[in-house]
Amino acid sequence: MKRIYKPVAVLMLGLSLFSCEKIVDDMNIDPNNPTDAPGDLTLTGTQLANVVVQEGIASLLVSIWSGYATGHDRQWRDYYNYNITSGNFDSEWNNVFRGTVNNAQITIEKAMELNNRKMAGIAKIVMANSLATATELWGDIPFEQAGKIEEFPNPMFESQADVYAKLLILLDDAIADLESGVGTVGDEDIHFGGDATKWIQAAYTLKARLLTDTEQYEAAYTAAENGISTYENSLYAPHGEIASVNQNQFYAFLTQSRPGDISAANAYNVNLLDPKSTTYRGNAKTDESARFLFYYRPDGVNTSGVTEPNTSSSATARGFFAMNASFPLVTYQENILTLAETALRSGMGVDQALEYLNSYRSFLSSGGYIDPTYESTATLKYEPYVAADFAAGGIENEDGISQEDALLREIMQERYVTFYGTHLGWNDERRTRGEVFGVNLAPNTGTELPWRFIYPQNELNSNLNAPSVVPGIFSKLPIYE
Template sequence: MVLGAGLISCESLVDNMNTDLNNPTDASASLILTGAQLGNVSVQEGHLARVAAMWSGYFTGTDRQYKDIYSYNVTGASFNDVWQFVYQGVVEQTKLVITKSQTTNNRLVQGIAKVTRAHALGTAAACWGDVPFSEAADIARFPNPAFEPQVEVYQKLQALLDEAIADLESGIGSSPGAADIFFQGDAGKWKEAAYTLKSRFYMETREYQLAYAAAGKGITGAARSLVVTHGSTLNVNENLMYAFIARNRVGDINAALSLAPKLLNPASPDYRGNARTDETARYNHHFITVNASGTQIPVSPNTNSSTTSRGLFGQSAPYPLVTFSENLLTLAEAGLRSGGAATGLEKLNAFRAYLNAGGDLDPTYKTYTYRYEPYTASDIAPGGMLNKDGIQAEQALLREILMERYLTFNGQILGFNDLRRTRKEAVAVQLSPNAGVALPERMIYSEAEVNSNTSAPRPVPGVFVKTPVNL
């Protein structure tokens, strides 16, 4: 699948499309579904992901407003567009899709739309806390939609995903085909993605036993991951990270002060490799110190886009949304927390086996060395390779799993969510503030929403105010 018109470097939803997606009452359900999916791509891969990456030790903001955002100087105006993508681009459009699909009893399309909506609203709840849910995108009835408590939103997301799964299991409805830009109407793949999303949301509310059970029904292979497949057509289907970092805003972002490249770089004193782990290939896939012209640069996200070097953020590089890697790592962490060290170790080794077979590496980076041999119980025992400081074996294993999740989610909002969720853990990934002494806890509510919605929280909580699930 290659994204067509509508997904461009400025994250517009409507360029080159023949229907106004903000007024689509005469469009088909399939066309509206495409627009909603593109809107969700902009939510997950655009500005919100860049901010999350800067606040998670993946990227460094170095110029213009990104230098200020990196130092946590950010206003609600910075999030106006992404808020609009969530509520107009996804929620409103998926409601229209469902209404139109109900008239033909097309439960397959309804299920896809519900998973898409849950994905966008789940990201909104994680990033902002209390958000509109039940009254959202119904301006005639609710001109000032209520902001519902974050915990209740997560509960409603689980119910929405249960509805989606029932729709997808029903076998009722015709496929939207290519209008579904991800799975072309494959109900089985959407069902697995729904279960992995359920496990994600249970992780974010720390319901680990439920997360483990949901992940057990989640994405079963890399080829079944929900990813945005990009292309190399300028201003049409490029990877949004590439378009921003390498072309539109060159110099605004690198990774010179970031934690992740230090952990992956075998030459760094902070390198996390060991006798069973060689991160050389992953480091080079994720980061560069020489640009495409051969010029030495500060360590930066890898935007290489040649036939012999396709970086993690290359022009046509796929961007992960809901993946097999996430599902395996959820099984590892939730399995450890709910089932003990043996379960956690088994599931972590399943993920390491995936990495050892090449994992998420682009084939052009498999020429570098990499090794992810299985760990043993003795490795996590006091005095073992992963437990030189003599802590409890379960804690040593948790530390390793959290570190693996951190590195795997490079450039994703998931990394920011994980850091906040696990910040109180003694073995959590240790991130130093970019400025001051406090780490950010949330995004700032859209200024446009606050100014237009009398139900919006007042005073507006600042960036260092914890969301309820992370208190």
């Protein structure tokens, strides 16, 4: 079934289940639910559906499993303690396959009918972003047969390794489309207004993400060299101030839908950033006061005085999850920190990796992605490191590990702190779990950390080709085995 998502309505679906109504063949009996639309509208709908994938309930769940926040009340306290079932993932699965993938395929088909390769390339990148997130969270997923409901009512699941390989090919195809210069895209592209250069850079950063996931560090470095080169070229989800339409989804959930369900009480990331914490990551060259206040409200509002994610939306205080705050999808921050990590892991040496890290610290020192309303209330201090800081006994190596490991530990911790609110920190935590320079989270309860999402109950019930043995959240994903 070709399902068209109206652009204005898509964000409203992020915190609720997608519905699927029966449509009579060759008839549109409901003008509010069209069975067809021009490519410019389906492109916008595809992009908005992907925003739901990247920013919706999946990111909220990952946040409480990866130390960014805490399940505080009702079912979110159960989720925090890993009490979750396959039915809890129905909506998020649909967001990927019914939302982004199906609409992206329609957009690509319509674009190619008009030889609009630019539109097709953009749609391929958005689809790759959504499918990449799906395989990062679930593992094996449908790919070749995904979204083609009429042709493949029971799509085959493909191995995670094959999905990663095909995503890289899809991104290469998208880059070729955009480099062709054929076709036009304008305001229907809600992210870049059709700017091909920015989309090409985003595609390369996505490639670097996938290659880093699979520990192909030299190839990841090469991709990141062509990735997002400035903060202004970052791919963000734009937001506004209209309730149930275009507000930041974290803001809507934390302040309107379920206030008090999620806090940040004693979250791992809070303790890294809070200058009062015994595990504060600051030092003589680093002051995290501004970033801490940008991310969190120590006084709490929705959770009765408990530290919570910052949803402040006033003219003098705009938190990371402000009402109209843009949400990071693929960013300069990710790209330059990928260059830092992969340079070191590829044997390019401490000096090369440190150059990238210091470039990022310079960016933070000038304000970076921290809202300007917090620059006046706390110090922004990220002085450049020198190699000696990571030698045994240096300010970043008091426990005397190797210089390379000490620098890698700092880079990984910086990545973790920077990826707040997204699933990227969980990608890194799982990839480096058990390494001396990993994030080293403690389980919220019990002795095990989760590795994955559970396949949704609707898919298990309706797809004859769904896995017969369903892995639980403590089963490793194939790429981590």
